[in-house]
Amino acid sequence: MVRRxxxxxxxxxxxxxxxxxxxxxASHHFKTLREAGIxxxxxxxxxxxxxxxxxxxxxxxxxxxxxxxxxxxx
Numbered sequence: 001m002v003r004r005x006x007x008x009x010x011x012x013x014x015x016x017x018x019x020x021x022x023x024x025x026a027s028h029h030f031k032t033l034r035e036a037g038i039x040x041x042x043x044x045x046x047x048x049x050x051x052x053x054x055x056x057x058x059x060x061x062x063x064x065x066x067x068x069x070x071x072x073x074x
Contacts, residue, residue, distance in 0.1 A: 001029055002038065002052065003072035006065075011042060011049035038065075 001017045018026040030050060033039045038057060039050045057065045 001026075001033065001050075002065075003069055005039065005050060005052035006054070006069045011044075011051040014048045014050055017050060 004017050005012055014026070014030065018029075021029075030039070030041070033050075034041060037053060037060075039052055042049050042051065052065075054065060
């Protein structure tokens with residue numbers, strides 16, 4: 001999910017961020033990432049979107065998000 005969000009560079013509809021896992025599992029992952037401050041949720045036209053908080057995470061933990069995304073791409 002984080003890799004896909006990083007690739008998009010902006011808000012992404014939740015349904016585009018997971019495949020191969022159930023909706024409840026995806027919801028759990030979204031909640032965990034939100035609580036950790038990695039993503040934020042927004043709604044538009046009745047659809048829920050997730051956005052990677054790149055600037056905020058990089059300010060708090062320089063290089064960590066870049067390393068996570070790079071590792072996920074391997």
